[in-house]
Amino acid sequence: MKIFKMQLALLAILVAFSCKEVKKEASDAKEEVEELMDEAKTEMNEEETVVKFMLEPKSDSNVKGEVTFTEEDEEVNMVAVLSGLTEGEHAIHIHQTADCTAADGSSAGGHWNPTNEPHGKWGASEGYHKGDIGNFTADADGNAKVEFSTEEWCIGCDDDNKNILGKGVIVHQGVDDYTSQPSGAAGARVSCAGIIE
Numbered sequence: 001m002k003i004f005k006m007q008l009a010l011l012a013i014l015v016a017f018s019c020k021e022v023k024k025e026a027s028d029a030k031e032e033v034e035e036l037m038d039e040a041k042t043e044m045n046e047e048e049t050v051v052k053f054m055l056e057p058k059s060d061s062n063v064k065g066e067v068t069f070t071e072e073d074e075e076v077n078m079v080a081v082l083s084g085l086t087e088g089e090h091a092i093h094i095h096q097t098a099d100c101t102a103a104d105g106s107s108a109g110g111h112w113n114p115t116n117e118p119h120g121k122w123g124a125s126e127g128y129h130k131g132d133i134g135n136f137t138a139d140a141d142g143n144a145k146v147e148f149s150t151e152e153w154c155i156g157c158d159d160d161n162k163n164i165l166g167k168g169v170i171v172h173q174g175v176d177d178y179t180s181q182p183s184g185a186a187g188a189r190v191s192c193a194g195i196i197e
Contacts, residue, residue, distance in 0.1 A: 048072035049155045053193050058082065058105040061190035067169050069155055069195065076153040076164070078133070080146040082171060085087055085138035091176035091186035094131030095168040098194025105189030108168035110182060114161045121178040122150075130161070135175050140164065142191070169193045 049071040057063050062084035080092065096109030110121060112131035120128040130152060138144040150190045154162040174187030 049163070051155055051195060053195065055080070055082065055169065055191040055193040056100060057190065058100070058103065058192050059173070059188040059190050060103075061173070063171055063191035065171075065191065067193055069153075069164065071153075071155040073153050074154075075149055076155060077149045078147065080144075080169070080171075082138070082144045082146070083142060085139055085142040085144055085171075085190075086173070087140050087142065089135050089137050089175045090144070090190075091135050091172040091174065093129075093170050093172070093176075093186075094133065094164060094195075095170050098166050098168050098196050100168060100192035100194055105168075105170055105192040108170055108189070108192055108194075112164075112167050113182075119178075119180070119182050124178070132176075133166070134178075140194050164195050167195045169195065174182075 010171065017168065021028040050068065051070075052066065052068045055063070055065040055067060063082060064084055065080055065082035070079075094112045096112050097107070097111075099107040101107045111129040113119075113129040115130065117127035118127060120126055120131060122128050122132050122134055133146070133148050136144050136146045152162060153164050156165050157163050169192070170189045170190035172186035173190045174185070178187045
């Protein structure tokens with residue numbers, strides 16, 4: 001009888017221990033699932049925002065291309081891939097509106113300048129427009145790639161001094177001299193696109 005009671009006690013201890021192990025494993029699994037869900041939420045919050053659009057020829061040019069704006073970690077990166085340019089330097093700017101209806105691109109307005117600064121080279125201590133991206137060089141075949149990054153822009157945020165949605169991108173025939181007011185004397189607007197989400 002004592003042996004039976006002892007076996008019964010051992011069996012009860014084994015069952016209790018097994019239940020504790022199962023509960024511990026379930027608790028560990030629950031914690032792991034919660035951690036994975038938190039990571040997924042964080043990744044969703046940190047997802048990049050991408051706006052991509054085509055540049056269309058203006059002023060009887062053949063200049064066209066594609067521009068992509070990507071926002072990630074509070075920084076906006078612009079990549080413009082262009083063709084149909086004349087060899088050499090050209091200017092590219094963000095302008096006030098996304099309107100490219102005019103044949104000469106004038107419907108895009110002047111440079112985007114929400115802080116009312118003088119025109120200048122990006123980062124100049126004397127001042128510069130938020131749209132003053134600057135110059136780039138086209139190769140002998142008329143192709144170019146422009147890359148630019150800044151924390152002074154955002155895509156669709158509530159800050160009118162940073163939000164680039166609703167603005168235009170203009171490529172100029174000439175070079176921005178960084179001093180002439182109000183736009184750097186960069187010449188004809190040979191390509192235009194509106195930044196629309």
